[in-house]
Amino acid sequence: MSSKPEGYIEIKFGPRWKYISPARLFIQSFVAIAIQDQAKADGIAMAASELLENAVKYANGEDTEIVVQAYPEEGLIVAAVSNYASDEAIKGLQALYKKVMTGDPLEAYINQMREAATRTDGKSQLGLARIRYEIGANIKLGISPDKKVTITIEVK
Amino acid sequence: MSNKIGVAPIAQDKIKITVDDTPNGIAVRFVGDIDMEDPSIVLDPLFEKIHSSVVAQKIPEVGADFQNLNFLNSSGIKAVAKWIMKLAMLPADKKYSIKIIHNKAITWQVTSLPTLTFLVPGAVKIE
Numbered sequence: 001m002s003s004k005p006e007g008y009i010e011i012k013f014g015p016r017w018k019y020i021s022p023a024r025l026f027i028q029s030f031v032a033i034a035i036q037d038q039a040k041a042d043g044i045a046m047a048a049s050e051l052l053e054n055a056v057k058y059a060n061g062e063d064t065e066i067v068v069q070a071y072p073e074e075g076l077i078v079a080a081v082s083n084y085a086s087d088e089a090i091k092g093l094q095a096l097y098k099k100v101m102t103g104d105p106l107e108a109y110i111n112q113m114r115e116a117a118t119r120t121d122g123k124s125q126l127g128l129a130r131i132r133y134e135i136g137a138n139i140k141l142g143i144s145p146d147k148k149v150t151i152t153i154e155v156k
Numbered sequence: 157m158s159n160k161i162g163v164a165p166i167a168q169d170k171i172k173i174t175v176d177d178t179p180n181g182i183a184v185r186f187v188g189d190i191d192m193e194d195p196s197i198v199l200d201p202l203f204e205k206i207h208s209s210v211v212a213q214k215i216p217e218v219g220a221d222f223q224n225l226n227f228l229n230s231s232g233i234k235a236v237a238k239w240i241m242k243l244a245m246l247p248a249d250k251k252y253s254i255k256i257i258h259n260k261a262i263t264w265q266v267t268s269l270p271t272l273t274f275l276v277p278g279a280v281k282i283e
Binding site for chain 1: 189191192193194196227229230231233234237238240241262263264267268271272274275
């Protein structure tokens with residue numbers, strides 16, 4: 001990755017579902033303009049939307065944040081979504097991350113879909129597997145001592 | 157209701173869903189966005205009604221027309237997967253096929269929808 005992005009946006013909002021859709025559309029426009037690649041912009045917007053949905057669902061506190069950085073010369077987009085979460089939510093996310101990042105991306109996605117179809121707790125737990133398979137993203141999970149969860153995706 | 161299974165059109169949040177008769181059965185058409193927090197509230201009862209009616213009436217094929225659906229979140233994918241998985245439980249004489257109709261100009265449809273054909277091999281095709 002370059003040391004400095006050519007452009008970036010930062011969106012911070014109280015975790016309300018109604019703000020996810022406008023954030024997705026704004027991110028889609030930003031990426032399309034930044035790197036002149038509509039398909040990649042669509043994929044990043046989908047991924048950002050999935051991560052924001054999770055952040056809003058499991059946020060503990062008000063601040064939900066997404067930062068999207070563009071490196072046009074490398075065709076690279078880095079997006080990071082952060083929120084504070086409870087110990088229980090963090091534990092669940094760590095287990096899910098380990099599961100969906102293992103093995104073949106398509107196989108992991110199909111397995112998650114089959115599992116989702118039988119879940120009765122209202123969760124889908126498909127977002128990370130979808131992002132990994134559909135846009136080939138490198139996904140990193142970071143947790144700070146004050147329980148701030150950051151999921152970063154890199155797409156080239 | 158202009159379809160043989162008696163499903164009324166649905167308009168909720170940013171999504172409109174209609175069911176039409178087709179020469180081989182019926183087609184479910186989605187227009188708008190499925191990005192609400194819990195799409196299962198709308199989709200699960202709809203797919204259950206379609207599934208039970210199609211089995212009861214021995215309808216051979218259900219089209220799932222996503223061509224005018226701008227966005228489908230993973231909770232919506234879960235609902236579609238749940239419907240498709242019902243096909244795996246059917247005895248041979250009650251099986252029907254699902255034909256997914258997609259729009260190649262919409263990126264998520266090209267990447268998301270073909271994966272649904274892997275859930276129950278042979279039961280779902282895409283065009």
